[in-house]
Amino acid sequence: SFVDNPPEDSKIVREEPFGPIVPLLKWSDEADVIKRANDTNMGLAASVWGKDLEAVERIAKQIEAGVVCMNERNPVTPFSSFGGHKESGIGVENGISGLLSYSNIQTFTLKKQVNFA
Known part of the structure; x- marks a missing residue:
């Protein structure tokens, strides 16, 4: 379902x-869309769509989210780490980072x- 131009303070926009x-x-411009996309406490995943690759x-690299997809939906694989930024997510899954999250690092x-004289 799509909601066309909901209010900026609506739950669907803020959460x-x-x-x-x-x-x-x-x-209105790239700076506006980046500011608005990052103006949230959440940051699990995002996607950027457009014809101008x-x-x-350029926009995707500035989005504050754990996963940012470009012209596709979330193609999670066992090799790509998945975890949220800000108040999103509960750690990292998949990839090297995900495996390390299950490790207890110990140094000897x-x-x-x-x-001993």
Whole structure:
């Protein structure tokens, strides 16, 4: 479902909607859309869509989210890390970062020659 130009302070704009729903918002320039996209406490995932691939990539690199998809929906693979930024998510899954989140790092040191005189 699409919601055409909802109010800026509406729940669908301010919070992460978990469901098949997308708010369609109008914007004036790239700086405006980046500011508005990042003006939230959430940052799990985002997507940037457009015909100008250079602009899509330029905008995507400035979005504060754990996953930013460009002209596609979330193509999660076992090799790509997935985790939220800000108040989103509960850690990292998949990829090297996901595996490391299940590890307990422990460091051991040993000096082989010691004078205990």
